[in-house]
Amino acid sequence: MCLSLALTAPAKAADNGGGWRDAFPAAVAVGSGEMRWFGLRIYHAALWCEQRPFDPAARFALQLTYHRSISRERLVQTSLDEMRRLGTAPNDPSLQKQWENQLRKAFVDVEPGDQLIGVNQPGYGMRLFDQRKLLAEIPDPDLARAFFAIWLNEASRDQGLRRQLLGGRQ
Numbered sequence: 392m393c394l395s396l397a398l399t400a401p402a403k404a405a406d407n408g409g410g411w412r413d414a415f416p417a418a419v420a421v422g423s424g425e426m427r428w429f430g431l432r433i434y435h436a437a438l439w440c441e442q443r444p445f446d447p448a449a450r451f452a453l454q455l456t457y458h459r460s461i462s463r464e465r466l467v468q469t470s471l472d473e474m475r476r477l478g479t480a481p482n483d484p485s486l487q488k489q490w491e492n493q494l495r496k497a498f499v500d501v502e503p504g505d506q507l508i509g510v511n512q513p514g515y516g517m518r519l520f521d522q523r524k525l526l527a528e529i530p531d532p533d534l535a536r537a538f539f540a541i542w543l544n545e546a547s548r549d550q551g552l553r554r555q556l557l558g559g560r561q
Contacts, residue, residue, distance in 0.1 A: 411525075
């Protein structure tokens with residue numbers, strides 16, 4: 392279950408190549424946890440927002456620090472598979488292909504220690520950062536909602552991780 396994410400940030404960060412913390416300086420950690428698949432550590436996830444309690448309708452960031460090498464293609468396909476499983480992917484095949492292309496342009500291959508940080512920006516979409524810079528902007532609020540649902544939806548595959556991200560205990 393090799394998932395990645397995308398995030399949003401103000402235009403200023405995109406202009407100067409700044410990182411996600413430059414774009415979202417007031418963010419505070421809500422919760423974090425490990426994603427494991429058959430006992431193997433895949434990534435450490437942390438959820439950040441500007442206020443508590445967490446409001447999924449407000450701006451937030453999801454930070455993933457990878458423990459394994461995962462290809463861009465695997466990240467794209469796993470993300471799309473999870474959106475389909477959750478019922479958040481579009482039914483229109485041409486729109487599904489558009490989402491796939493947007494994610495393929497945004498994602499990168501990851502190695503152990505790499506981070507991908509997705510910032511959700513309501514009404515706009517999301518932006519994806521690595522540790523240093525903005526990788527991509529995806530101005531599609533429906534894709535952003537479906538993408539972040541992978542971790543935050545009540546039917547998320549890993550309910551323990553979801554609870555931890557939202558500030559609860561395992």
